[in-house]
Amino acid sequence: MKTLVSPGGIEAWHVESDVVPLIAVAFTFEGGSAHDPEDRPGVAQMLARLLDEGAGQYNSDAFQERLAGRAIELSFNAGNDAIGGSLKTLVKHADEAFELMRLALAEPRFDQDAIERVRAQTIAGLRYQQNDPGVMATRRFFEEGFAGHPYGRPTSGTPESVAMITRDDLVAMHRTMITRGRIKIAVVGAISADRLSGLLDKVFGSLPEAQPLPFIEPTSLKQIGSRFVVDLDVPQSVIRFGTQGIAWREPDFIPAYVLNHILGGGAFTSRLFQEVREKRGLAYSVGTSLVSYRSAAMTWGYTATKNERVAECLDVISQEISRLTTDGPSDEELQKAKDYLIGSYALGFDTSTKIAHTMVQIAFEGLGIDYIGRRNALVGAVTQADISKAAERLFGDGRMLTVIAGRPTGL
Known part of the structure; x- marks a missing residue:
């Protein structure tokens, strides 16, 4: 394992291995659900679900067809402190896989039909969970343990908050979070440092520079003994x-x-x-x-x-x-x-x-x-x-x- 820095200044941890003809990429951007608008929790998770729902010239169906046609696995996720993702592809499809990842990160479409579909799925899931004792116990635990702090808000949002999320909210969070200055990248597989450097510059070098994130106050678990x-x-x-x-x-x-x-x-x-x-x-x-x-x-x-x-x-x-x-x-x-x-x-x-x-x-x-x-x-x-x-x-x-x-x- 070694640190690789591309000509464009993108840093990644790299393990080159020719055991199988695969490339696996994991990456994470600093900043996640803790930076949701206070009255609209759920923006970061909705953003993560929408990044591969159409990008660049491809609408949602076309983008998914491009992935499926080359057996490319691309996914995104959001937690309290980060928005992350992963890519897995055969070496022979690396150029297309990295280009699709670039489009998802740099040029997501946020088409209104995709937003409404993901919104409806999210709200349906949240309503179903209201009868799940495990989900409800966990939600109440965080509400009490981190009351008044961003960690106390539900990362997936509520049916009411998700209904309020607008395309402008998603665009604003994307502009704030998906930047080159707050990213960590790891790449494992059958790819040389030189080739990887070029691909990293194409994907992550096109992202905007990071601006300072709002400060999240350190906290500790509250209501201990209750x-x-x-x-x-x-x-x-x-x-x-x-x-x-x-x-x-x-x-x-x-x-x-x-x-x-x-x-x-x-x-x-x-x-x-x-x-x-x-x-x-x-x-x-x-x-x-x-x-x-x-x-x-x-x-x-x-x-x-x-x-x-x-x-x-x-x-x-x-x-x-x-x-x-x-x-x-x-x-x-x-x-x-x-x-x-x-x-x-x-x-x-x-x-x-x-x-x-x-x-x-x-x-x-x-x-x-x-x-x-x-x-x-x-x-x-x-x-x-x-x-x-x-x-x-x-x-x-x-x-x-x-x-x-x-x-x-x-x-």
């Missing part, structure tokens, strides 16, 4: 719970990552899986993960259980967090967690697309091009003292923000 219920007439309650977090860019992240694996990130081996599912049969699945945004971080957990067993389930989760914070893992437990995280890391690099996406995420976080080579040593170096420090930062006094969607009893 419980909220979303009343839904379902036999099983869905639970979302969370505490403070540690951002991926911080030195303490790797110990927190190992700690999370032990608590709830390790699937069948995690403490929560063993205590909640295996020993008590309270839930089919339970787990936790670390969430790292540009302006916030949190530890986030999920499960679902019968309404009458919600209180018991939450007590078990709290007890396990408290026990892990107070006593820490055993030396054997810590070593097993580190061995698994080190040994399984390579499994995330079994396709060109996975490699490209991992690389671009590392670039976006500013961790350095050598991070993949350093990462396992960082995991291996984690000590019990590191775990104790991370536990204190993540769990503190053990209180959580909890949201339950359903009709729990006994709380």
Whole structure:
């Protein structure tokens, strides 16, 4: 893996591999749903869905036919902090694939019929989700945990906000976000540095220079210690719970990552899986993960259980967090967690697309091009003292923000 800078000044991380005649590209632009207009959440996600719905001289049908005719995979996505995308193509179709990507990024049409079709699909999906306890619990969790902050707004919007989005909103966000100065790019496959340089200049060199984005105030999870219920007439309650977090860019992240694996990130081996599912049969699945945004971080957990067993389930989760914070893992437990995280890391690099996406995420976080080579040593170096420090930062006094969607009893 090496850093490539094109004649036009476009930088990309590049892995040249002739194993298969494919090229995989991943890219991400700084700025996402957190920059939606306050009264119209959903603009960034709608923009991402419309970029390949017609561009340049091609309307939506014609553009999709060009992609399908060459088996070119092109997609876009939007999150809180970024608008990203990916491309996968056979080497022999690289010129056309990169040209279609250029058109989608630089010359999206935003035809009114495409806007209305995507709007209708989005609103229909949002209305359907209003009966989904998982979606409703997650939405309420963010509303409470990040109240008054852009992260507290629904990234997909609401039926009402999506109905208000105009073509001018989409054009304005495109002009602000899709720029050459805030992009990270990773390319993996059978393409030389010289050829890739020319293609990068054609695609990304045509984009405008970036202007400063509005500042997103750093924040932390609010309402810790509170419980909220979303009343839904379902036999099983869905639970979302969370505490403070540690951002991926911080030195303490790797110990927190190992700690999370032990608590709830390790699937069948995690403490929560063993205590909640295996020993008590309270839930089919339970787990936790670390969430790292540009302006916030949190530890986030999920499960679902019968309404009458919600209180018991939450007590078990709290007890396990408290026990892990107070006593820490055993030396054997810590070593097993580190061995698994080190040994399984390579499994995330079994396709060109996975490699490209991992690389671009590392670039976006500013961790350095050598991070993949350093990462396992960082995991291996984690000590019990590191775990104790991370536990204190993540769990503190053990209180959580909890949201339950359903009709729990006994709380």
